[in-house]
Amino acid sequence: MWLIFGGSGFLGSFLRRHLKARNIPFHSPTSNQCDIRDKNALRRWIDEVAPEVVINCVALTGVDFCEEHPNEAWEINTRAPAIMAALCQEKNSFFVHFSTDYVFSGSKGNPYVESDLTDPINVYGWTKRLSEESLQAAYPEGTLIVRSAWLFSEHTKGFFTFLADAVEESRGELSVPRQVGSPTYLEDLAKTTLKLVEKGRSGLFHVVNGGATSWVELAEFFLARFPGGGALSVSERKVDTRPARRPVYSVLATDKLRKTAGLEVRPWQEAAEACIERMTKRRKE
Numbered sequence: 662m663w664l665i666f667g668g669s670g671f672l673g674s675f676l677r678r679h680l681k682a683r684n685i686p687f688h689s690p691t692s693n694q695c696d697i698r699d700k701n702a703l704r705r706w707i708d709e710v711a712p713e714v715v716i717n718c719v720a721l722t723g724v725d726f727c728e729e730h731p732n733e734a735w736e737i738n739t740r741a742p743a744i745m746a747a748l749c750q751e752k753n754s755f756f757v758h759f760s761t762d763y764v765f766s767g768s769k770g771n772p773y774v775e776s777d778l779t780d781p782i783n784v785y786g787w788t789k790r791l792s793e794e795s796l797q798a799a800y801p802e803g804t805l806i807v808r809s810a811w812l813f814s815e816h817t818k819g820f821f822t823f824l825a826d827a828v829e830e831s832r833g834e835l836s837v838p839r840q841v842g843s844p845t846y847l848e849d850l851a852k853t854t855l856k857l858v859e860k861g862r863s864g865l866f867h868v869v870n871g872g873a874t875s876w877v878e879l880a881e882f883f884l885a886r887f888p889g890g891g892a893l894s895v896s897e898r899k900v901d902t903r904p905a906r907r908p909v910y911s912v913l914a915t916d917k918l919r920k921t922a923g924l925e926v927r928p929w930q931e932a933a934e935a936c937i938e939r940m941t942k943r944r945k946e
């Protein structure tokens with residue numbers, strides 16, 4: 662039996678779908694059934710289920726919200742995963758946790774590898790960095806940490822949904838931040854993560870689609886393929902007034918995944934093409 666925290670979220674709902682398709686039995690408590698800030702609730706769930714694998718898809722992912730609520734961000738993104746890892750160690754459960762490209766400042770200018778020193782520039786990035794460090798120190802042999810970035814899918818939430826809604830609302834034009842990163846199809850992240858779990862791989866891995874792009878290029882790629890997309894023009898925002906700073910360059914290299922786990926993730930263009938096709942079909946239905 663597996664246990665998934667955060668199963669209602671963007672990534673969690675995809676993972677649940679994949680587990681069902683593979684006939685892997687799991688429990689996935691809602692945030693009402695288990696608020697992960699409550700250590701006793703975590704213990705109860707882990708004790709009762711005695712899971713083979715625990716997957717933590719819970720996070721406070723609102724980067725600006727985290728900037729303005731650092732204590733809450735720390736509790737959910739740092740403290741709770743550390744408690745989960747300790748409970749997993751007690752039960753001998755394998756623990757899977759997700760992290761982000763935002764653990765980097767963006768000043769390197771080349772794709773980041775797993776061994777690069779992290780140097781976050783916002784609270785969200787700090788809380789995720791601290792979670793990586795505490796898990797690697799506490800339960801390294803039983804913890805897999807997957808760093809990913811810029812998630813997209815045909816379902817609710819994410820950049821493509823935002824663009825599709827803007828097209829359908831005839832917004833005409835919009836501006837996006839100046840950033841370069843590694844867009845990642847949730848489907849590819851979910852599948853690759855499960856393969857790493859099947860292989861029993863602990864440690865830190867970057868899992869993103871191949872290549873790199875900017876938000877503008879990604880938007881243009883989408884709009885060229887989405888029905889009616891030609892009516893929306895996208896430009897780079899000159900000034901970013903949001904509360905949290907973002908790394909301008911946070912491309913993640915996946916050489917470790919290929920060389921040590923024998924896993925390859927397709928280029929972002931191929932993944933985006935497949936996602937846009939599914940999204941267009943869904944929206945027509």
Ligand SMILES: NC(=O)c1ccc[n+]([C@@H]2O[C@H](COP(=O)([O-])OP(=O)(O)OC[C@H]3O[C@@H](n4cnc5c(N)ncnc54)[C@H](OP(=O)(O)O)[C@@H]3O)[C@@H](O)[C@H]2O)c1
Binds near residue numbers: 666
């Ligand atoms: N989205 C991205 O582009 C991205 C990029 C890189 C890495 N990641 C990482 O991927 C992981 C999943 O992100 P996501 O985008 O799927 O997140 P998400 O859609 O924001 O989902 C967050 C989940 O956390 C749950 N949750 C929040 N507070 C909780 C609490 N106190 N107790 C229990 N559950 C709580 C939510 O449940 P309710 O709905 O019930 O509140 C929801 O299921 C995170 O570790 C994130 O850092 C995401």
